[in-house]
Amino acid sequence: MRRRGTEAAPERAGAARKHAQVEEAGLPAEAGGWELGSLGASANAVTVLRRSAWVLLLAGPVLGTWALLTGPEVVRAQAAAERPAAVAVDSSGPGGFAELFVTAYLEAEEGRAGDVLAVFMPGTGPASVSVSGRGGGQVVEQAAAVRVRAVSAGYWAVTVAARVRPAEPAAKPNRDQAEAEAEPAVGLRYFRVPVRSGASGELAAVALPAEVGALPAGQAPELGYGQAAEPNAADPGVRALQGFLTSYLAGGGEVDRYMPPGSRLTPIVPAPYASARVERVAEYGTNAPGAAFPEGAQIPEGTRRRLLVDVTAADRAGVERPLTYAVALKARDGRWEVEAVEAAPLLAAGSGVADKRSE
Secondary structure (H helix, E strand, O other): OHHHHHHHHHHHHHHHHHHHHHHHHOOOOOEOOEOOOOHHHHHHHHHHHHHHHHHHHHHHHHHHHHHHHHHHHHHHHHHHHHOOOOOOOOOHHHHHHHHHHHHHHHHOOOOOHHHHHOOOOOOOOOOOOOOOOOOOOEEEEEEEEEEEEEEEOOEEEEEEEEEEEEOOOOOOOOHHHHHHHOOOOOOEEEEEEEEEEOOOOOEEEOOOOEEEOOOOOOOOOOEOEOOOEOOOOOOHHHHHHHHHHHHHHHOOOOOHHHOOOOOOOOOOOOOOOOEEEEEEEEEEOEOOOOOOOOOOOOOOOOOEEEEEEEEEEEOOOOOEEEEEEEEEEEEEOOEEEEEEEOOOOOEOOOOOOOOOOOO
16 A cells, blocks of 8 residues: 555656646646647647748738739729710711801891800800891801811811802982992802810810811812713613613603612602703723624623713703713613612722712
């Protein structure tokens, strides 16, 4: 019994020393019935946390720089996507707008010019534009945009030609005085108008019209047809043209019988003329219209001819008017048909204008 007590004493002393070491380290021996890890594992965890903190500390400036460089690009991309796109406006829109503006400007009466022109120049008040003077004013008989030049995107300089005459003056008691003071008739005048398009396509005049000199006369281009000649009655193509133009202009029959199936040419209704006759014919590629296709000759299927036809049309009052048509013929089933009434005559080679058809 004494020996056993002597052997147990050292064991109890060792346990007491271990418990004292644990208390000095500040770590509990047990927690919730589970033993904690060893001191070495705790030290390893602290080392991992310390290294992670250093990594985050060093990576912070790098991440901040990356965000600074990439952030504005994202903002700019979003701003570009949210910015409304400029609406494309056909040049005929600014041209027609300028015609109305010039007409209103020339016919504006004293005391009302500001109100009338404010429709075309937003932001202008009644007192910003004034017209003064005696007389009956002016009347615009005709106005047309003769040049539309793009200054920049959505901004045009439009030149309008206006045929203007003075309004009827008030009656005067002295006839001689009235004749002496009568204003001379005014002919064709030209005005240039700056027109701007808004983001939604709305148009506005940037300033009042500026009266300018007449545009220089253009040079007549050379056409791509051969020499014109009187129609050859033996040419089956001329006979097809004569029948077609009589039906088209004078209502002398069915237009469809002279055209291929599926043609979309719309006849003129009601017919404006009582008769139509072919006066002269010029053919593309030859000075002898129809010489290669005499009467009775076999016409290869699908053969095409392009002609410039001068026509004289007479209305029901007997007034004759010259007309010119560019026509394309095509052979089908041994006869000529009107394949198309072309939008414009062919120009000579080297004119730089593309050849397109619209009808």
